[in-house]
Structures are given as structure tokens and as C-alpha cells.
Amino acid sequence: MAMKVWLVSHAANADLRAGVLAAEAGSREGFETLDARAIAAVKTWRARWQASIAGSGDAPLVLTSPAPVARASASAAGFEAQIENALAQTAYGAWAGCRLNDIAQNTPDALAAWTHDPSFRPPGGGESFDDVRKRVGVWLDALPAAGNQGNQGNAPVIAFTHASVIRAAVLHALGAPSATFRQLEIAPLSVTTLRRSAQGWVWVAAN
Numbered sequence: 035m036a037m038k039v040w041l042v043s044h045a046a047n048a049d050l051r052a053g054v055l056a057a058e059a060g061s062r063e064g065f066e067t068l069d070a071r072a073i074a075a076v077k078t079w080r081a082r083w084q085a086s087i088a089g090s091g092d093a094p095l096v097l098t099s100p101a102p103v104a105r106a107s108a109s110a111a112g113f114e115a116q117i118e119n120a121l122a123q124t125a126y127g128a129w130a131g132c133r134l135n136d137i138a139q140n141t142p143d144a145l146a147a148w149t150h151d152p153s154f155r156p157p158g159g160g161e162s163f164d165d166v167r168k169r170v171g172v173w174l175d176a177l178p179a180a181g182n183q184g185n186q187g188n189a190p191v192i193a194f195t196h197a198s199v200i201r202a203a204v205l206h207a208l209g210a211p212s213a214t215f216r217q218l219e220i221a222p223l224s225v226t227t228l229r230r231s232a233q234g235w236v237w238v239a240a241n
Contacts, residue, residue: 037177037230038190038238040087041200044099044107045072045079046222055137056101056123057130067102068110076110079223084112087192087225098194099123107223108194120173121195127160152212163215167202174203174228174235200226207235 047067049056068076088094098108098115101123108115129137137145147154152163177191197220204218205211207228220226227238 039174039177039203039228039230040094040190040192041203041226041228042083042107042111042192042194043197043200043220043222043224043226044101044104044194045076045110047072047103050103050222053134055126055129055132055134056103057126068106072107073110075223076107080111083225087190088113094190094192096192096194097121099196099199101196104194104196111194113192113194115192115194118173118193120169121193121199123196124163124166124198125159125161127156128158129156129160149216152215163198163202164212166198167206167212167215170199170202171206174206174230177230200224203228204237207237 045068048069049067096108096113096115097118098104099121100117100119104121104123105115105117126132134145144154144157148156152167155162155165200220201215201218204226205215225240227240229236229238
């Protein structure tokens, strides 16, 4: 049986709109991170998507990144989600909590390398895009086996996560080179659908 995965990019909160590289957070502290603008966007998303993806077949397994903004997005969209660490935001190391404009002023060469080189790691223990792609690919390829071991069988997966994670998932599914990662634009609250069958992963266009 085919495994379908709906990857939902979390809502744009104030930090994202300001170009701040968020720090990952796994605790419930700061869980409510959506401002009025983000909540309104999620309500619009919910009217279009919630019923269609939740009612697309078997009861879905709903997962979320540990990040508060992803968890709040899932909750506002009407889902109870389990935390999945493989869906976590890219670890930005010393850049976490910094504005992109400030990084561009202080370390322009490093920012340029991060923008173009999928193997570049931000200073202070950050992850490269290749690192993210590896963990996301391992998670994706394990999904059918994980589902068969639990109660969900081959039920679809709805995952609230981040643009970098979704880029990694798409390139993994297509077998595309990591160097193309910046050619994929993932908008807030966009839905990316992947399906795995005996022939492997495919990307499914939204309708």
C-alpha cells in the first residue's frame, strides 16, 4: 500500500516575518507563538485544507516539529499532534535568534556560503542542509515500517514542520542534488504532498 505524507509549513509568526532565525525549543514554554496575523492565516488555511487532508482516507497520524511555532500552527489548524524530532527546525548554532540582516552585516561571507553551499554549517554547532536532508530522508524512508508496527498501518501522515525540512524531503523524494535546495520556495502554510509506493517516493502536485 502507498504511504502519503502531507508536509505543512508552519504559519509565519512575527519572528519569521522579521527574518529572525529561531532557536529550536522542545518545551511547552512559549507554546503560544502565533500573533493575530498568523492566527488569521491559519483559520483561512483550515477552511481550505483541514477537512480535505484529514478526511482523505484512514485517520491520519499527525506529527509536528518540536518548535513552538509548528506546534501552535498544528493546534490552531485543529489537530492534536505528536512531536517528531526528525521534523525539527534546522539547528542554526550561534546564529539562532539572530536577524538575517545582522548576520549579513557581520559575517557576509559565512551567510553567502550558507545560502549556496548545502554542506556549510553555521558556527557554533549549526546544521548544514545536507545534515537536515540526511535526518529527514531517514525519517521518510522509515515511515512505512514504523506505521506497520503501530496502530496506524499505512494511514496518511500530516506533518507540521519548517521550510528547510520540506525542501529536504522534496529533494530526497526526487533524488535531486542538494545544491538545488535554494531553488525551492516553501511558503508559510503551504502543503507539500509526497507518496511512497513500491517504486519509491514521488511528489504529488496540489489541486
